[in-house]
Amino acid sequence: MGNDFVVPAIVAVTLVTVGIGFYGLRLARTTSDFLVASRAISPTWNAAAIGGEYLSAASFLGIAGLVLKYGVDVLWYPVGFAAGYLALLLFVAAPLRRSGAFTLPDFCELRLGSRRLRILATAFVIFIGWLYLVPQLQGAGLTLATVAGSPYPLGALLVAAVVTANVALGGMRAITFVQAFQYWLKLTALAVPVIFLALQWQADGRPAVTPPDGPTFRAATTVVVEHRATLTLPDGDIREVRPGDELTFAAGDPVPDVSGVATDANDWLLPSAAGDDDRGLFATYSLILATFLGTMGLPHVLVRFYTNPDGAAARRTTLVVLALVGAFYLLPTLYGVLGRIYTPQLLLSGQTDAVVVLLPEAALGDGLAGRLLAALVAAGAFAAFLSTSSGLLTSVAGVISTDVLGRGSVRGFRLATVIAGGVPAVLSLHVSGLDVSQVVGLAFAVAASSFCPLLVLGIWWRGLTDVGATAGVVAGGGAAIGAVLVTVLGPPLSGWPATLIAQPAAWTVPLAFTVMVVVSMATRRRAPADVAATMLRLHTPEALRM
């Protein structure tokens, strides 16, 4: 790729991130500034920062890649990522802010007064944080390799280093400004190119997204295969391809069928139907449950709520976030759809996650406009990696510094940041083959099966006990973690076991809720004596603060 704007654009985003970080450093003086930005950030800034932090590699690159590959069924990813904020708003936002807890382990101790539960929650925060950090770094490595031809580890390690340094030096005050800026950058980086892409599509005579004879190559294309796959060529020949194979196609050639990809127009265009595809329907509902309920259990999302001044502000901030995030999610789908027309070779190479960064030049040519827009998109993608990683790293480091190292000092926080950033950096070097969105989906499933029941029952049900909460988190969260480990390390499965393991939320979330309720009722005597006072604190409006 000979685009000489891409690297300067990525460098500029990185420098601005670090620059705002250091500007924030001059303002951050106390430990409180570091951890919760002194709780003095306005709702608009805070909402943009939450949005900026939330829109990760999975949102910026992954959704478009999935839409390109699988079609309408994966539109539930963006819908679920947005709806997660509604669930957060309805059940958690205001009471959690009023609780005054800073992290999820804080909430456990405050509500149930159990050290053991606090340790368990700490372990889950670290696990979910790392599970979510790895695909961010992986996306960075992939993007840099795609647009600048650098080796994969360079991008991953670059982002890990920048983010670790920035969080360690600037803390949360700094990243609030960084992330508010990055939300708007990400929105611009998808919205502006999409206008040009739509105009180009008009100028090309509105080519059909699903032509009756299947997708075709618009230009002569050479594809280098990245993942092993089975191709069915138009003349009926079946061919196994492995990484490194080169395939050449002339303009107008049909795209061969690729195993595991919805190449057929109807599979891609139409939702799963009952009867012949019950597993597809189960997977869809499982995905809906994981994303709707998982958002509230993500450590970097919750930590942001403590920067609101009070519960009512937390509620309003969440509503603004929902609007900002919803506006953003209108865009990636369009990239996936246009990718069917302009970049069908990605279906063959397996690099569907790269569709967003490759589409501008593929559609508009490598003239000035195409190159500038490609650079803008690459900059937006880097903003996505940097902001989500910063947020995750801050929350994981916060938990490590207070609960594992047991120090509340700024130096302890810095040490924790280095630990929290180093582990996923090493892990990301070994997982380049995993699908970005799949790993993110699993992180949501673990969060939905552990922290979601803990928060919802802890906030609304007086009967929750420490034993019940622990049992529920171990059963539901443990089952979800088991599913993650089998997916990542285990043998390939097929049929129902594969579906149950790849999309576990539909059985692990009900399991967690049931165990939590049943065990709490069996250990009713252990309900904390101060539950009435806690309820008062969580639910009383600010006007009556006593």
Add this chain to the structure above:
Amino acid sequence: MAKQLPDVGSSGAVPPPRRSRIVLAEITRQDTRAERTRAELAQQTQVGEALVRGLVRAQLALALRLSLVVAIGLGGLPWLFAIAPSLGRTTIAGVNLPWLLLGVASFPFLIGVGWAYVRLAERNEQDFTDLVQRPEH
């Protein structure tokens, strides 16, 4: 002294007023009508306890009602598409209905539900505040 502040009246004749701390809580504390009920809430008397239980129940019922709206409005879609495949083939302006519903319409729907929740939840809290601050209950 090299610099002198501008003269404000005869120096030394009037002693400067003593600084006094104005704390919000002290102003509200003067509102004696609500005092007793607040004490009841804080001390977990039966009346206070019942009031808080009522508020929690109202807020939870609101959240559950609105999640039911979403569960039916959005959660019903995969099932609907599965049992009525012809719906998936319906097109509006050349775009298939599921793409429009999921890719576009779902986001304003979610924001609308969220907006309704914030309004109604704040109204519940206002009702609770009014109830607590009433002289008698």
